[in-house]
Amino acid sequence: MMQQAALITLHGMGETDSGYANKLLKTVLRQLGINAKQLHSNSVYYQDILQQNEQRVWQAIGFRLRWNKLRRFMLFGFADAAGLEHRKEAENSSYLFAQLSIARALYVAKQQLSPSGKVVILAHSLGGHVFSCYLWDAGCARAGKKVTAGIWQNIRAYQAAISGDIPLTDDDIAFLQGNALAGLITTGCNIPIFVAAHAMEQIVPITRPSPDFFWHNYYDKDDVLGWPLADLSPGYQQLVTDYSINAGGGFFGWLAASWNPLSHNQYWQDKQIITAVTEQLKKTISA
Numbered sequence: 001m002m003q004q005a006a007l008i009t010l011h012g013m014g015e016t017d018s019g020y021a022n023k024l025l026k027t028v029l030r031q032l033g034i035n036a037k038q039l040h041s042n043s044v045y046y047q048d049i050l051q052q053n054e055q056r057v058w059q060a061i062g063f064r065l066r067w068n069k070l071r072r073f074m075l076f077g078f079a080d081a082a083g084l085e086h087r088k089e090a091e092n093s094s095y096l097f098a099q100l101s102i103a104r105a106l107y108v109a110k111q112q113l114s115p116s117g118k119v120v121i122l123a124h125s126l127g128g129h130v131f132s133c134y135l136w137d138a139g140c141a142r143a144g145k146k147v148t149a150g151i152w153q154n155i156r157a158y159q160a161a162i163s164g165d166i167p168l169t170d171d172d173i174a175f176l177q178g179n180a181l182a183g184l185i186t187t188g189c190n191i192p193i194f195v196a197a198h199a200m201e202q203i204v205p206i207t208r209p210s211p212d213f214f215w216h217n218y219y220d221k222d223d224v225l226g227w228p229l230a231d232l233s234p235g236y237q238q239l240v241t242d243y244s245i246n247a248g249g250g251f252f253g254w255l256a257a258s259w260n261p262l263s264h265n266q267y268w269q270d271k272q273i274i275t276a277v278t279e280q281l282k283k284t285i286s287a
Contacts, residue, residue, distance in 0.1 A: 001037070002112065002113060002114040002117070003037075003038050003039060003040045003112050003113055003114065003117060004038040004039075004113070004114055004116070004117050004118070004284070004285045005038060005039050005040070005113075005117060005118055005119070005120065005182070005281055005284040005285045006039070006040040006041070006042065006109040006112065006113055006117065006118070006119045006120070007025070007028065007039060007040075007041045007042075007119075007120050007122060007277070007281060008041075008042050008043070008044060008105050008106065008109060008119060008120075008121050008122070009021040009024070009025070009041075009042075009043045009044065009121075009122045009123070009124075009127075010043075010044045010046075010102070010121065010122070010123040010124065010127030010128075010130060010131055011043075011044075011045065011046075011047060011124060011125075011127055012123075012124040012125025012126045012127050012188060012264075012265075013125050013126040013190075013225075014073055014125075014265075015047070016045075016047040017047075018043075018045045018048075020043065020045075021041075021043045021122075021268070023268075023269075024122075024268045024269075024274065024277075025041050025043075027274055028041075028274060028277055028278050028281065029041070031274065031275075031278040032278060032281060032282065035281070035282055035285050038285045039281060039285065040109055040112040040113060042105045042108055042109055043105070044101045044102050044105045044127075045101060046084075046094075046097065046098040046101045046130065084098055084126075084130065085194075088149040088150070089148050089149045093149065093150075095133075095149055095150055096149070096150050096151060098130055098134075099133075099134050099137070099150040099151045099152070100151055100158060100161050100162065102130075102131065102134050103134075103151060103155075103158070103162045103176050104161070104162055106119065106175065106176050107162050107163055107172065107175075107176065110172065110175045110180075113180070117180065118180050118181070118182035118284045118287065119180055119181050119182060120181075120182050120183055120184075120185065120277075120280055120281060120284055121181065121183070121184045121185065122185045122187075122277055123184065123185070123186050123187075123189075124186070124187045124188055124267060124268065125187070125188045125189065125190060125225060125226070125264065126190060127186075128184075128186035128187075128189035128190070128191060128217075129189070129190065129191050129194055131184065132191060132205070132206055133150070134150070135178055135181075135206040135209055136206050137149070137150050137151075137152040138152050138176065138177040138178060138209070139177070139178075139206055139207045139209065140152065141155065141177065142177050143207075155168065155173055155176065156168060156173075162176075177209060178209025178210060178213075179209060179210055180210065181209045181210050181213055182210070182212065182213065182214070182280075182284045182287075183213055183214035183215060183216065183280065184213075184214070184215045184216075185215075185216050185217075185218070185276065185277060185280065186215070186216070186217045186218065186229075187217075187218045187219075187226070187247075187267035187268065187273060188218075188219065188220070188223055188225055188226035188247070188264050188265075188267050189217055189219065189226060189227060189229060190225050190226065190227060191227070191229060191232075192227040192229070192232060193225075193227075195232065200232075200233050201233075203232050203233040203235070203236070204233065204235050205232075205233070205235045205236050205239050205240070206239070208239070214241070215229075215239055215240045215241070216240075216241050216243060216276065216280075217229045217230075217240050217241070217242050217243065218242075218243045218244075218245050218247075218267060218272075218273060218276070219242065219243075219244060219245070220244070220245055220246060220247040220263065220266075220267070221244060222246075222263055223247060223263050223264050224264075225264045226247070226264060226267075228242040228244070229242060230242045243272075243276075245267075245270060245272050245273070246270075247263060247264075247266045247267045247270050247273075
């Protein structure tokens, strides 16, 4: 049975295991009810590219210091961001391998979807930046512009890592570029940290990969790693709709009043986020 929609998740910064989205996906499937049969779900996992090196550094110097939990969160979190950007033009860079993880998840989704099926991406924290970079490079490749890093320098050169022995067709490549992408939902997104030093005219978002593409961004005012995006520049204003929420609420509501790592990691347990994702998937399935 071919499905009508796919939900693909990307995790954020910091220590993460491969089952990071399991609880959220289980809840979304339950809320979808009968529509769950129409959904393919998959998770992008790129932390394995970085985590072993970060653990080595922590064991060498981090465990002897004060504020261990906060310091560990900062080390693993910001090392992720720095590691993905450092020498990203180099052969076999972490940036390239993260993009391969995305392309593989998209390729698998294409095999499960009907010809009219659409994809929704849910990306947390650094995952929003990672996926935005992927779409930026894919858009440049689609427009015939030079791409200097990642798989979109020459997508066919990475066929074996994406589709195995099966050649990538033009239709496959268009799908990987986002032509079936219904939209992007970001939570706790920190793209402003990466672009804040640029002049406003240099802060240019991705081009819409499909005509009806939406970008909904959820942030908590008490989360110093999660930011609104629409006011970054006129381009972001036209592309992104921001939503301010109290991530987590409930038991963790008091923690969100002053920043700590937990306040950044509560979005996917928040009822408003789960409802937003579920309702968007219902729209995508019935479109």
